Amino acid sequence: MKEIASSLMALLDASPVNFLATQYVEDQLEANGFVRLDAAAPLPELKPGSQYFITKNHTSVYAFRMGSKVPAEAGFKLICAHSDSPGFRIKPHATIKCEGGVVKLNTEVYGGAILYTWFDRPLSVAGRVILRGNDPLHPVTRRICVKRPLLIIPHLAIHFNRQVNDGNPLSKQKDMLPVLGIINEKLEAGNLLLDTLAEELKVKREDILDFDLSLYDTQPATLVGLNEEFISCGRLDDLAMVHAGLYAMLHSKPTTMTQVLAVFDNEETGSGTKQGAASPVLRNLLERVAGSSEALYRAVEQSFMISADMAHAVHPNYPEKHDPTNHPVMGGGPVIKINANQKYVTDAESAAVFAEVCRKAGVPCQYFVNHSDSAGGSTLGNILTSQLPMRGVDMGNPMWGMHSVRETACIADQEYACKAFAEFFNL
Numbered sequence: 160m161k162e163i164a165s166s167l168m169a170l171l172d173a174s175p176v177n178f179l180a181t182q183y184v185e186d187q188l189e190a191n192g193f194v195r196l197d198a199a200a201p202l203p204e205l206k207p208g209s210q211y212f213i214t215k216n217h218t219s220v221y222a223f224r225m226g227s228k229v230p231a232e233a234g235f236k237l238i239c240a241h242s243d244s245p246g247f248r249i250k251p252h253a254t255i256k257c258e259g260g261v262v263k264l265n266t267e268v269y270g271g272a273i274l275y276t277w278f279d280r281p282l283s284v285a286g287r288v289i290l291r292g293n294d295p296l297h298p299v300t301r302r303i304c305v306k307r308p309l310l311i312i313p314h315l316a317i318h319f320n321r322q323v324n325d326g327n328p329l330s331k332q333k334d335m336l337p338v339l340g341i342i343n344e345k346l347e348a349g350n351l352l353l354d355t356l357a358e359e360l361k362v363k364r365e366d367i368l369d370f371d372l373s374l375y376d377t378q379p380a381t382l383v384g385l386n387e388e389f390i391s392c393g394r395l396d397d398l399a400m401v402h403a404g405l406y407a408m409l410h411s412k413p414t415t416m417t418q419v420l421a422v423f424d425n426e427e428t429g430s431g432t433k434q435g436a437a438s439p440v441l442r443n444l445l446e447r448v449a450g451s452s453e454a455l456y457r458a459v460e461q462s463f464m465i466s467a468d469m470a471h472a473v474h475p476n477y478p479e480k481h482d483p484t485n486h487p488v489m490g491g492g493p494v495i496k497i498n499a500n501q502k503y504v505t506d507a508e509s510a511a512v513f514a515e516v517c518r519k520a521g522v523p524c525q526y527f528v529n530h531s532d533s534a535g536g537s538t539l540g541n542i543l544t545s546q547l548p549m550r551g552v553d554m555g556n557p558m559w560g561m562h563s564v565r566e567t568a569c570i571a572d573q574e575y576a577c578k579a580f581a582e583f584f585n586l
Contacts, residue, residue: 163406163574164390168380170402171392175375176285177218177242177424178302180398184220184405184422188212191409193222202447208413213444217287217300218242218424219434221444222408226417231454234461235445237419237551238407238580239436239539240400240468241426244393245270245562247277247335247374249284254339254351262339262351264310266374268331270427275329276564277374281308282337286372288356298368301360308377309355310337337374376564388490388569395566397426399556399573400467407580416462417448418584426468426539436539442546463512464551465583466504466540467576469568470494470527472557485528487557489569492523493576496538496553503553504540513552513579520582522575525557 174180189195193210196202203211205225212222219242226233247266255263268274285304292299312335317323329335339351350364357364380392401422408420423436430436442455449455473486487494495510496503510526517524529535540553556576558568 163577164382164570166406167390167399167402167570167573168382168392170405171380171394171398174242174394174398175283175304176246176373177244178287178371179285179304180242180394180401181214181218181220181422181424182302184222184401185212185214187405187409188220188222205448215440216424216432216434217302219440220420220422221441222420223444223448224408224411224413224418225448226413226415228415229454230417230445230449230458232457232461233415233417234458234463235419235549236414236416236584236586237421237462237464237549238404238583239421239423239441239464239466239543240404241397241423241436241539242401243270243424243427244396244398245272245427246393246564247272247337249352249370249372249374251369255336256342260341260343262342263336264339264352266336268335269373271562273560273563274331274335275327276560277335277376278312278314280311280564281377282310282312282374283308283377284310284372285375286370288360288367288372289369290360290362291366291368301362303356303359303372305355305359306377310339310374312337378565382570383567388571389567390570390573391565391567393564393566395558395568396469396561397467397555399469399558399568400576403556403573403576403580404467406577407584410577410581411584414585416586419445423539430539430542436542437545439546441543445547459547459549462547462549463509464504464540464543464547464549465513465580466538466543466551466553467580468538468553468555469558469561470496470555471561472559472569474559480530480533482528482530485526487525487527489557489559490571491525491557492572493517493554493579494525494527494557496527496555498529498535501541502535502537504544504551505553509550509552512550513554516583516586517575517579519586520578522579522582524579
């Protein structure tokens, strides 16, 4: 279990934002013999056991290992997860000078973040910076992570809002802007952020064309609990499932079926981007791997997909929020997610398939169904089936505080998911 915990924490600490999460996955794949492909180039000869990956937008990655039979004869086994998490994106022309020389940054909320969990924490920035290159159509992209704490979102003192603990509606534009620092009146506030980026990347400020930057909590992942049974960190949704999928890919052997790990971006905002699950990016790759649309059609009929996105454990303070007979618990194993209105791709057959995979792996599993008075969210599975109509199951590990700046999960469940995913790939 210590190995699983250490590798999960390593991924989380290296992945404050989606750009760096996929960088970590790419590095691990290359270190284990996967060959990077250029999506614009023809595919090489795909021999049994050969393993490759491609990327899209620097925020999604798609790895595959060829089976001993061609996909049209044996199909694909897919594990799908996502790299993004709710938080704050920095807007263009972001610096705002306030009274006393204080400078704050203009930000926009990404996804469904629990806003008040971001107050009074040391924050910094990470993402990508776009630099001037030789070809205007192909500028240079540099990933960046500023390690030192740069920012904080200070809460209003209770003395100015005595009702804060009785309910505190927040304005995303007014209440949630992070403070960058205090400047001398002679300095130009508008260039402080670009100056910092140029210094970090060791480039000229005038060569910075644009950026995609997000805030992140600088406190690293940590184990908590009497027996260190829990992990506390941001982005467990969904990097814990990215970790389990990557573990399975690196700890499995070639089989008759072609194995696929797909890490999409923008699930938290609906997946409707070129690197999201609603795009044809994965379908296009699988068609190229299969060799033709006819071969892909045949492969899809024999394939199975695990859509891996975190699930809700019963909360010790709010048990009434959960279904009376289906309430996953921490340490109870991976959670099969079911919804009568098809928010999840799971049906009885696919649930049975995944439960049997868990049984063969020696792993417990449990079920999540929404309380009938509460509407649930959706995830990757039902979006992916609009492009790839294959059998599949939506599942995830149980957790607390989903979409908080720091979420909580159980290390035992991470070990269970790694074992189940590896068993699935090795079938």
